[in-house]
Amino acid sequence: MNSILLFSLFKRKNLQARWFVQKYSQFLLHSWATEYCMIMNK
Numbered sequence: 001m002n003s004i005l006l007f008s009l010f011k012r013k014n015l016q017a018r019w020f021v022q023k024y025s026q027f028l029l030h031s032w033a034t035e036y037c038m039i040m041n042k
Helices: 003-041
Strands: none
């Protein structure tokens, strides 16, 4: 297999992984903030 092709594939996968981690951390932060607001409102 071509190493350049492999590298570009890896880069694209890495970008997707980073995007997923970013979205997941945003989701976690949002859910944590929601929990916190609910606790504070009680």
